[in-house]
Amino acid sequence: MAWDMQKLIRSFFASNASVTIIVLLLIMVFLMREGAGFLGTYKHELEIYRKAGLELCDLVDRPLAQHQDLSSKLRRAVTTSIDPLIQSTRARRDAAFYIKREIEQSTTLPREALTQALEKTPALDPAKLDQLRRQVASETAAAAATAAISNLFSAEEVARLRREMSLLSPEVTEMPSFLTELSAAFRVMDKEAKQKYTQLIEASDLFEEAPDSLRAMLSELKEDVLFTKEAAMEYFTLEEGRQKLLKAAEVATDLKEKADLLAEAEASKTEEPNYQENLAPVLERREELQEHITQYADSITEALKTLPKTGDVPEATKLLAEVHEHMPLHVQAMRKSLTEIKEWQAEKPVSIITVVGAFFFGSAWLTNSSWQDFFGFVPLLAGSVVIALIAIVIATPLSVAAAIYTNQFASDREKEFIKPVIEFIQAIPSVVLGFIGISLLGDLIKDMSEIPWLSGLPGFPIQERLNMFNAGCLLALMAIPTMFSLAEDALNNVPQAYIDASDALGATKLQTVFRVIVPAALSGIAAAVLLGLGRVIGETMVVLLVAGNRIAIPDFGVGPGFIFQPAHTLTGIIAQELGEVSRGSAHWQALFMVGIVLFAISLLVNGCARAVVRRFETPKA
Amino acid sequence: MSASLPSSSPEANPFAGNQSAVQRRETTVRWLLRLSTFFIVAVTVAIVMHILVKGLPITLRSEFPYVNVKFLTELPGTLHVIFDKQGNATETDVNGADEIKKQLGENFREEKTISYSGGGILGxxxxxxxxxxxxxxxxxxxxxxxxxxxxxxxxxxxxxxxxxxxxxxxxxxxxxxxxxxxxxxxxxxxxxxxxxxxxxxxxxxxxxxxxxxxxxxxxxxxxxxxxxxxxxxxxxxxxxxxxxxxxxxxxxxxxxxxxxxxxxxxxxxxxxxxxxxxxxxxxxxxxxxxxxxxxxxxxxxxxxxDKLPWQKDLPPLPADAGLFAHWEQSVERFLGIFTExxxxxxxxxxxxxxxxxxxxxxxxxxxxxxxxxxxxxxxxxxxxxxxxxxxxxxxxx
Structure with a gap:
């Protein structure tokens, strides 16, 4: 009996210990349960996308999207060319208007009071109105007298500005004469400058208008196919409800209830839209569409010929060169769409490989769209990987150096201080670090990027406060404690005999450290880096708050400065979107698929770290 | 700083001549390592200090009881800020807003509402x-x-x-x-x-x-x-x-x-x-x-x-409810804490x-x-x- 009791206790503890294995399995089971249906659902959606003809429109629409990018480049080329000519007059005009706004803002309260009093019916006592007027006048005069005026204006002009500004009042509707003069001067200047660049501006306008007819036709087609798609979606929703009713009717015991359910099911019965019939008019216009495309391609090729190759400012020259380089590619893409349109078939089945490819290699994650939802995984993965790499690149040298210093050089007093502080970082909740990224680090990096003598660095000055670099810095801080303590353990585990041998050979301290201790601990350090990477990829709150949440593959074309672009991540997308989708929808399942991938990545990273340790383990002395 | 290593450190010997290249490199590397270590420490301290400096004035008060009791004992709510025509701002919650607007009457200028930022953080x-x-x-x-x-x-x-x-x-x-x-x-x-x-x-x-x-x-x-x-x-x-x-x-x-x-x-x-x-x-x-x-x-x-977990609305007990009913309701209230x-x-x-x-x-x-x-x-x-x-x-x- 006693022996049995012992066995019982033992198995109680054993079962508790197995909980970890069970939980790990359950995580897999539940992720699969919610996410596994994704491929089927997405396949179904893509089938409708094809059958309804949305795909056909996208064949044209996708290459056409480049037009926007190119035409904005041209517009920028125009403005940068004109800019030097009009800059000074514009600055004067803007500065004057700025002063006016400042003065008006600082006297808002009396101005508002006067305006409201004037609007009153019956009219207020004139004496009271006068008092309000006097108050406005005196405060405006005071503000005008003290307003800071930029050095763009000569002393005379400053005096005139102050004089005219002091007369501002809500009752005076006309502009102060000085401001009118400045605006007029600017308009003259602007016109002159534009005349100088007529050729460029004309080419740019031509290019901008080129796709208008194509766009108009495309939007007609889009309307048609979208109608079919929505009808199909409605049919499937109703059908699902009907199936549920039928199921309920099957198990219903009460005869009347059963009849009611069946009747309700019958009432909600609808027809699936006839895709072929609906698509026929669209397909009929296929040739017309092709004509429009050819026309468009020809007209932009024409526009390109008249477009000057160089501008007067380097920035414009660069932009024009880019346009000249990319435009032929764009024309090529448009012409390629011609054959694609011809070969396109609505009946072609969507294979499962296409669906898997659309998820794992899809370059767009587009949800809640009125057109078509896409669940492409690449932009999220790219964001996660870039942020993780930034974090690792920052954290590895810092934490390994700190581990070496603490382990080999630091005095006991320093150790007492360093170790708890680094241990403490681990306790800072990630949401707090994310908040620091929003409230402190974002502005810090942005302000720093605007310092003139740092403008040579790639990507400076930066556009967005919240970006991948910001997130990477914070994640580096999060990874440091893990990497530091593991690396220090690895250094500690180097057998004393190695060190003694090195000392005995007359090596200096530094030689011992870098030629004996660190190489011997390298596998441990590598494992530390890998585990840090695992931690960084899986982190959620910091990237959700700080990475900028723009779902797009980073534009690597801009050089190393791409790290200052905003991005979205695998973890962030789940946290942000899961709360807003309904269970069982393709979007819900897609998010669970992302969860499955994250889980797989974490297992992989862990496995690698263990393999590294095992492969290069140093023999214990 | 390197006084802790008197035996190996070259500075310990006052008669030592110029450092050799090797020694100089040794010192440089050591300082680099030390610098990265203290960089981590400094960043951590800076973050904590930043939160301390910004957060202390909000949670502490200069007079008794020295802490912002309201902030720690109230539920979060929407903050209403009411401006009068003299530019004065009054902060209040949703209930106080109408009262103050009535008081101001003609003098009311505008009202701003900021979600989640009013009240405290008891919830x-x-x-x-x-x-x-x-x-x-x-x-x-x-x-x-x-x-x-x-x-x-x-x-x-x-x-x-x-x-x-x-x-x-x-x-x-x-x-x-x-x-x-x-x-x-x-x-x-x-x-x-x-x-x-x-x-x-x-x-x-x-x-x-x-x-x-x-x-x-x-x-x-x-x-x-x-x-x-x-x-x-x-x-x-x-x-x-x-x-x-x-x-x-x-x-x-x-x-x-x-x-x-x-x-x-x-x-x-x-x-x-x-x-x-x-x-x-x-x-x-x-x-x-x-x-x-x-x-x-x-x-x-x-x-x-807008409620704490135990402030769940339960149907009122009838007047003649026995002890058991009361007990049952308390249990329900207690369990309710965990199912909210x-x-x-x-x-x-x-x-x-x-x-x-x-x-x-x-x-x-x-x-x-x-x-x-x-x-x-x-x-x-x-x-x-x-x-x-x-x-x-x-x-x-």
Whole structure:
């Protein structure tokens, strides 16, 4: 009996210990349960996308999207060319208007009071109105007298500005004469400058208008196919409800209830839209569409010929060169769409490989769209990987150096201080670090990027406060404690005999450290880096708050400065979107698929770290 | 600085000539290493100082009772700021807004409302406390039992190896994946006793009067607490096992030699010495559980709630209700605490930081919450670190 009791206790503890294995399995089971249906659902959606003809429109629409990018480049080329000519007059005009706004803002309260009093019916006592007027006048005069005026204006002009500004009042509707003069001067200047660049501006306008007819036709087609798609979606929703009713009717015991359910099911019965019939008019216009495309391609090729190759400012020259380089590619893409349109078939089945490819290699994650939802995984993965790499690149040298210093050089007093502080970082909740990224680090990096003598660095000055670099810095801080303590353990585990041998050979301290201790601990350090990477990829709150949440593959074309672009991540997308989708929808399942991938990545990273340790383990002395 | 190394350091010799290139390099590298170490330390200190400087004025007051009682004892709410025509601003809550507007009458100019930024943060504090209580109870029970098995019963073998592998992997699972797991498992499929199983139920087992239906607990403290428990489970197991291993083998051998059974040995000769250490390390688990946001996002947390968990509306009892009815209602009220969704501090901070526009009023709520949150978590972590250091000195065998 006693022996049995012992066995019982033992198995109680054993079962508790197995909980970890069970939980790990359950995580897999539940992720699969919610996410596994994704491929089927997405396949179904893509089938409708094809059958309804949305795909056909996208064949044209996708290459056409480049037009926007190119035409904005041209517009920028125009403005940068004109800019030097009009800059000074514009600055004067803007500065004057700025002063006016400042003065008006600082006297808002009396101005508002006067305006409201004037609007009153019956009219207020004139004496009271006068008092309000006097108050406005005196405060405006005071503000005008003290307003800071930029050095763009000569002393005379400053005096005139102050004089005219002091007369501002809500009752005076006309502009102060000085401001009118400045605006007029600017308009003259602007016109002159534009005349100088007529050729460029004309080419740019031509290019901008080129796709208008194509766009108009495309939007007609889009309307048609979208109608079919929505009808199909409605049919499937109703059908699902009907199936549920039928199921309920099957198990219903009460005869009347059963009849009611069946009747309700019958009432909600609808027809699936006839895709072929609906698509026929669209397909009929296929040739017309092709004509429009050819026309468009020809007209932009024409526009390109008249477009000057160089501008007067380097920035414009660069932009024009880019346009000249990319435009032929764009024309090529448009012409390629011609054959694609011809070969396109609505009946072609969507294979499962296409669906898997659309998820794992899809370059767009587009949800809640009125057109078509896409669940492409690449932009999220790219964001996660870039942020993780930034974090690792920052954290590895810092934490390994700190581990070496603490382990080999630091005095006991320093150790007492360093170790708890680094241990403490681990306790800072990630949401707090994310908040620091929003409230402190974002502005810090942005302000720093605007310092003139740092403008040579790639990507400076930066556009967005919240970006991948910001997130990477914070994640580096999060990874440091893990990497530091593991690396220090690895250094500690180097057998004393190695060190003694090195000392005995007359090596200096530094030689011992870098030629004996660190190489011997390298596998441990590598494992530390890998585990840090695992931690960084899986982190959620910091990237959700700080990475900028723009779902797009980073534009690597801009050089190393791409790290200052905003991005979205695998973890962030789940946290942000899961709360807003309904269970069982393709979007819900897609998010669970992302969860499955994250889980797989974490297992992989862990496995690698263990393999590294095992492969290069140093023999214990 | 290098005075601590008198024997090898060249400066120790006043008659030494110029440093050789090798020595110079040695000093440079050493300083580089030291610099990176202190860079990490400096960044940490700077972050903490920043929160301290911004958060202290919000949570502390210059006169008695020296803390901002309102901030710590009120539920979060929408902040209404009312401006009069002289440019004065009055802050109030939703109830006070109409009153003040009436008082101002003609003089009223405009009103700004800032979501979540008014009132205090009592709701989130209570929610976090409840989540921590549930998760730490579950994790401590499972964790200590697992550690006992690993350390006392079986330390080798295929099964143990698998368990250790599972612990390692569980520790590496991203927290948001735990959130997904909690959503799928606890919110949507955990078993409950109910009279009418829901349609989404995985399956339901009839038990005479009721059904045991696997339809989930919905978003509530229980779901969130269990999810968090598995997040911190690896930490607790590893720490507890270390504490058990630290108890000298002689204790066990002596006990066994006196004829005690294995269980008696564990209960009388091992656990009493390991408990202080286990509890100390579990404080670190508490800090971790309190700090996690992603696992509770879909399982327990709510952006806004105007009631504390125990202020649930229950039907009023009839006047002649017996003692039993009262007792029953109290039990229901108590259980209701765990089946309600709550606000939690980290989620509140996320809401304040990401979901509402940034201005001076929301910034105050942000820094106040962050300061209180960091203070709670950091003091827990500091206690744990400090106690571990003390225990290490105390228990030397």
């Amino acid at each position: 989130p504090i209570v929610g976090t406390a409840l989540l921590v209580v549930v998760s730490v109870s579950v994790a401590l029970f499972l964790g200590v039992c697992s550690a006992i098995y690993l350390s006392e019963y079986a330390s080798k073998g295929k099964r143990v190896e698998m368990i250790r592998l599972a612990i390692l992997n569980l520790a590496g699972v991203p927290s948001v994946v735990f959130g997904l797991f909690g959503l799928g498992a606890f919110v949507l499929s955990a078993p409950v006793l109910t009279d009418a199983p829901l349609e989404r139920s995985l399956f339901s087992i009839p038990l005479g009067l009721t059904y045991l239906s696997f339809q989930g607990w919905d978003t509530c403290v229980l779901s969130g607490g269990f999810t968090l428990a598995f997040v911190i489970l690896p930490v607790i197991i590893t720490a507890s096992e270390q504490c058990l291993q630290a108890v000298p083998h002689g204790f066990r051998e002596t006990s066994m030699a006196l004829g005690a059974t294995r269980w008696q040995t564990i209960w009388r000769a091992v656990l009493p010495f390991a408990t202080p250490g286990i509890l100390t390390s579990s404080i670190l688990g508490i800090a971790r559980a309190a700090g996690e946001t992603a696992p509770i996002m879909f399982t327990a947390a709510l952006a806004f709630k 969704s709550v606000q939690a501090l980290p989620y509140h901070i996320y809401t304040l930081a990401a979901r509402i526009p940034h201005n001076e009023y929301s910034e105050r709520a942000q820094y106040g919450s962050v300061f209180v949150f960091l203070l709670l978590v950091a003091s827990l972590a500091a206690t744990s670190i400090w106690m571990r250091r003390r225990l290490r000195g105390k228990y030397k065998w």
